[in-house]
Amino acid sequence: MSITAQTVWNNCLEFIKDNIQPQAYKTWFEPIQAVKLTDNALSIQVPSKFFYEWLEEHYVKILKVSLTKELGEKAKLVYIIKMENTYGNKQPFTEKIPSANRSAMKSQEVDVPLNNKSPELRNPFVIPGIRNVKIESQLNPNYSFENFLEGDSNRLARSAGLAVASKPGGTSFNPLLIFGGVGLGKTHLAHAIGVDIKDKYPEKTVLYISAEKFTQQYIDSVKKNNRNDFIHFYQIIDVLIIDDVQFLSGKTGTQDVFFHIFNHLHQNGKQVILTSDKAPVDMQDIEQRLLSRFKWGLSAELQTPDFETRVSILKNKLYRDGVDMPDDIIEYVAKNIKSNVRELEGAIISLIAQSSFNKKEITIDLARVIVEKFVKNTKREVSIDYIQKVVSDYFQMDIDTLQSKTRKRHIVQARQLAMFFAKKFTKASLASIGSQIGKRDHATVLHACKTVDNLSSTDKQFKKYVEDITKKLSV
Template structure:
């Protein structure tokens, strides 16, 4: 059999997939495209210089092992790095970089053009002509990279955030979209990027604003002051714009149009845009397609619930910052029982410290159990895709493997569609994430399943009963 770039890389992927975490494989290897094979040299295309650097720093050994297995000891790896300079030209730039395991070499520098723009920023939210004020960044200095604990659940987002903070507007991650459920650190990470930019580039104008505040400001500018142009000009002069909870633009047609103009001006001039959302762009509703397409220009990084090891590190870091020593068994107990998000972990620590101080009690396992029990009871339980699949499988008396299988038997297809429907309805997971967890389907399959369930619920009494029964089992 003649080896091609595609067959060699496919074999490499099989080996790599068995030796790293699923999250790591999906994030760093699925986007790679094999380009060509010449002798013992395989060329692969990666989406950015940062992507190449991350692979070389973290996965070079496993890449070498995989290549040697397929091509022998003389195997070489070349990177075809696609750098899209979106604000000057849409033609991809290619920088071919040998893998450092064979020929150490620094990546070529790519210089991005910039426009000379006045540094004076006029704030439209003060009375014109009376005063000029320096733009306040609205950043929280406590939200920094030092206390944002890295783990498999957030590694892509944190790494991309660091890259953006070190070179705002100069990476392919523009915009950088950070999305995920409640309490997973989206706002923290967005602030951390801004804080580091201000520290490294004091002359840059950085602004953090919530989408609700942005909508309010736009309304005031248009309705009260009739200065829409001043509003646009103000935002278009920002170097690094951070907008939190961008999903709240949903249905705000005129505000979306204003943000569209601001985004275009910033992006074309090499300014950095950072967005946070509780859902991926593909799952956003009532937002214009032209705006959604721009959200997809850069990188969308999902923050997921932290794993056990990361939860331990979060707790230890928080206790260290507070100057509090807590027995290891107490930390482990909290990490094992509070799994949903970072905010809940920190809430338990705050309660633990308060109870100990006010009631003069030691940090004991008994005290931790009391606090965790009360906290869990008072916290709305979040339903996971995994839990929904188990409930649906049990209801239809089929096993999980059958639910996720490729069989087209009617009752199993309907069960699978119901699992997808309730996952979209009750969780913060993206359509792509839901599909991946329910038999490795794509987001289009999940969307079709949801529409099918809506149609059958309206026309089929038996199917409507399925929906009602499962709804009751998933309610808390």
């Protein structure tokens, strides 16, 4: 009875399976197909050149032993590399790959002697010419759960992050999407999850990357005609963290490749963590198929921290820096800087620096000077509270009246204007805006924004309201 390529390969796989980790076997050997057997040469098909290089770099010895057992000392292995030919040399580069070219495939046979050639790995994070196969996590160890203080504004997101870190890929929070305005701690929390996973599961491959860098790597891969290598690199990651995913807006080619990477990771029980400055429902120019996948897991919002949380953040920052500061000064800073954590910590650093450089004692008067300068010189992010105050003052009513359930026309219009400007000047979600302006739902906010747009173009007096309030908020 003549032996077949499949029989030989199946026997090799039995031996390999007993000698490597199950996850490694699933990732690197299950996708391989036996193609043909000629004399002592077994031909196998691998998905890309990246795959072949990885096998040669990491599994050449076990391949040699297993194949020698089956075919003897003269055994040879031939790789048939399935490569994606996205572009011909003369075609101009565009970010979107034409669908006609996307499926064009070619095969390349590589006759490889069974010894380790140490090929250069197609790792987007490796500088060309430097042989380094290790995938660095790109995580910042200074961002930890320990210094990400819990408060009402972040409790859900932080708790979900802890759950994911304890069991990556094994919770219903997959993907975990953390969203919120500037400086509220999205990047910090994303890093903290990654750092905790690396600590608990050192064998897992964790990778943090910004959506902007991911896009640039994808563009480079298309230019160099190794898009498949790019995809396979990301498909071997156990925990993928992508920061500022809203950056993918309008980038059709990058969204397409991320869609396939996301599907592979999710189907194989890998964890995906995303951050964004807005909720999925508010994202523009992101394909619906991607948005629907963002909603598979949990979307957790980071909101502006309340006074107590701001005080805790400052005390923790001072403790870590070994600085002692009176409570009344800490409370003064926390009371006057409300917009985000980054500005809050920046103000306290400025206060410490002024005290140290000028050898001045930290007093309330010094704090007042620093906070006033800091707030004045920092690009202010308009808060929803501030918008409600400006609108209420403009229409000579108090905030409680603005938020009330009354249907009086002038109050309804004031409330709709507050919602309109909250959407225009902040990065809060529609649901968050509605919650803070009279406990309305996101549909009410959406209706308010459309009403303001319509009235601005048909009612001269209403248009003047919009212009006046815009000037007040832009000061």
